[in-house]
Amino acid sequence: MRTRKLGPLDVSAIGLGCMGFTAAYGGQDESASIATLHRAVELGVTLFDTAEVYGPYENEPIVGQGLREVRDKVQIATKFGFRIGDEGTGFQRTTGLDGSPANAKRVAEASLKRLGTDVIDLYYLHRPDPATPIEDSVGAMADLVREGKVRAIGLSEVTADQLRRAHAVHPIAALQSEYSLWQRDVEASILPACRELGIGFVPYSPLGRGFLSGHIRSREDLEQNDFRSTLPRFAEGNLEANLSLVDTLSAMAGERGVTAAQLALAWVLAQGNDVVPIPGARKIPHLEDNVVAADIALSDDDIARIGSVMADVRGERYGQREAALVDRK
DSSP, X not given: OOEEEETXXXXXXXXXXXXXXXXXXXXXXXXXXXXXXXXXXXXXXXXXXXXXXXXXXXXXXXXXXXXXXXXXXXXXXXXXXXXXXXXXXXGGGEEEEXXXXXXXXXXXXXXXXXXXXXXXXXXXXXXXXXXXXXHHHHHHHHHHXXXXXXXXXXXXXXXXXHHHHHHHHSOOOEEEEEOBXXXXXXXXXXXXXXXXXXXXXXXXXXXXXXXXXXOOOSGGGSOTXXXXXXXXXXXXXXXXXXXXXXXXHHHHHXXXXXXXXXXXXXXXXTTOTTBOOOXXXXXXXXXXXXXXXXXXXOOHHHHHHHHTTTTTOOSOSSOHHHHTTOOOO
């Protein structure tokens, strides 16, 4: 697979988001997750994205175990920034944000142990903490780079102003935010700021949390504990309206002999060589389908035509609780 740059890191053009192994979408057996990791490596994927909060604490050990034999050939990204309590399950255990220097260093040490490695390739602040100046969070992350525990640092879901302030403290290798055909708000100021500063951009949920694949036809297709059932775009009424848009995308994909997921990912990849999407894939067939997108060439006319499909998406991307953590105003 072709590679792209995220700061000092050479990574595969498409990475793998590992959250779904243990969180949000129902999870799966550990052995199945490790098999998916091994197949990703065989397909040329080198960037693997995890976080402390995925589980919580359950995702990093799986990623570390699955990649142990090829550790020197891959890049592992993980994240800190949440307060995690003892009550509830999954993301319900988060009780707020904590971007403090102390937490940055505490989580890094814990993540290194869970991953079974001596260095984190890319360490993100998962969400900016209003109680902690971004300069303080990044300053602590920079200390970890100087100590050799982290190779490069990144941010997630920050504003353009926060990005510039952070970059003035220490070079930011990557900004990770949601970006896909049905979530394009980063185009206004976030992507231009990344390019102004030479920062790579890592879209998470580049397939609209799987919806753009066309595999989700009703709420019954979601498992009982699937996070998507709480999201406005998957609510009754909105989901059906959005399906008509996906059907249009699927028809366009069929014209090219590719899947809707492949076309949606190819569109994201075509936004620039500084863009490295990390679609999630629990199951090997979905992973294999996604990786093909790296070889799909789109003309400017193709990009414009595909980009027009999702002009009338129904519903906000998050509910009220989650939206409060990603307010870019």
